[in-house]
Amino acid sequence: MQYWEGVYQSQTAAGERPRWERGEPNPALLSWRGGGAMTPCRILIPCAGRSVEPSLLANAGFEVTALDVAPSAIAAQQAMLPPGAWTVLADLFSWEPAQPFDAIYDQTALCALPPEMLGEYVARLRSWLVPGGRLFVLFAQTGLPGGPPHDCPLDRMRNLFAGHEWQWPDMLEFTVPHPAGFIEQPAILTRLR
Numbered sequence: 001m002q003y004w005e006g007v008y009q010s011q012t013a014a015g016e017r018p019r020w021e022r023g024e025p026n027p028a029l030l031s032w033r034g035g036g037a038m039t040p041c042r043i044l045i046p047c048a049g050r051s052v053e054p055s056l057l058a059n060a061g062f063e064v065t066a067l068d069v070a071p072s073a074i075a076a077q078q079a080m081l082p083p084g085a086w087t088v089l090a091d092l093f094s095w096e097p098a099q100p101f102d103a104i105y106d107q108t109a110l111c112a113l114p115p116e117m118l119g120e121y122v123a124r125l126r127s128w129l130v131p132g133g134r135l136f137v138l139f140a141q142t143g144l145p146g147g148p149p150h151d152c153p154l155d156r157m158r159n160l161f162a163g164h165e166w167q168w169p170d171m172l173e174f175t176v177p178h179p180a181g182f183i184e185q186p187a188i189l190t191r192l193r
């Protein structure tokens with residue numbers, strides 16, 4: 001956990017930003033918003049970092065909860081988010097919301113977590129959503145061993161987000177390039193039951 005805070009602090013001291021930070025809205029999120037797939041609701045953004053998407057959504061009428069374990073990230077979110085949005089400084093593996101969410105936006109969260117923890121993470125994502133709730137996720141396609149970012153090959157993702165618990169779209173959408181040099185595969189998965 002201190003790893004992440006250490007990166008934020010050292011990069012800030014160097015006048016740089018972590019390589020995972022886009023610094024602008026993810027084109028996939030803009031496409032989902034523009035196409036009507038992502039409409040105002042109660043949404044969780046785990047591993048929010050200092051990303052701009054939570055404030056974009058909050059300013060568009062979403063009830064946003066941004067969660068991160070790094071104090072620098074949460075301070076940045078508090079500075080960006082409008083009144084009425086929530087921030088949570090917590091390790092997601094030991095946090096439970098008071099109420100489940102309508103949607104979750106996962107941007108470089110899944111690929112940032114230790115691969116051996118992904119089964120538990122996916123179980124938590126499921127428990128944090130209402131039945132029928134939707135996960136807006138960007139699967140990092142690095143094609144490389146190690147990480148973070150850890151590679152999220154689609155066959156492994158289909159095993160993790162199993163078909164009896166998650167509904168996958170018939171076709172996966174366009175991909176988006178990440179400035180750090182990998183590709184992100186956007187997908188909207190629906191919690192079944």
Ligand SMILES: C[S@@+](CC[C@H](N)C(=O)[O-])C[C@H]1O[C@@H](n2cnc3c(N)ncnc32)[C@H](O)[C@@H]1O
Pocket residue numbers: 004005020021022046047048049050051067068069070073090091092093107108109112113148
């Ligand atoms: C690769 S960064 C992505 C940040 C943000 N989503 C973005 O796109 O800029 C991963 C983030 O996950 C957070 N994180 C890592 N493990 C976590 C955990 N167990 N609980 C909560 N946050 C965690 C880190 O502090 C970091 O901000």
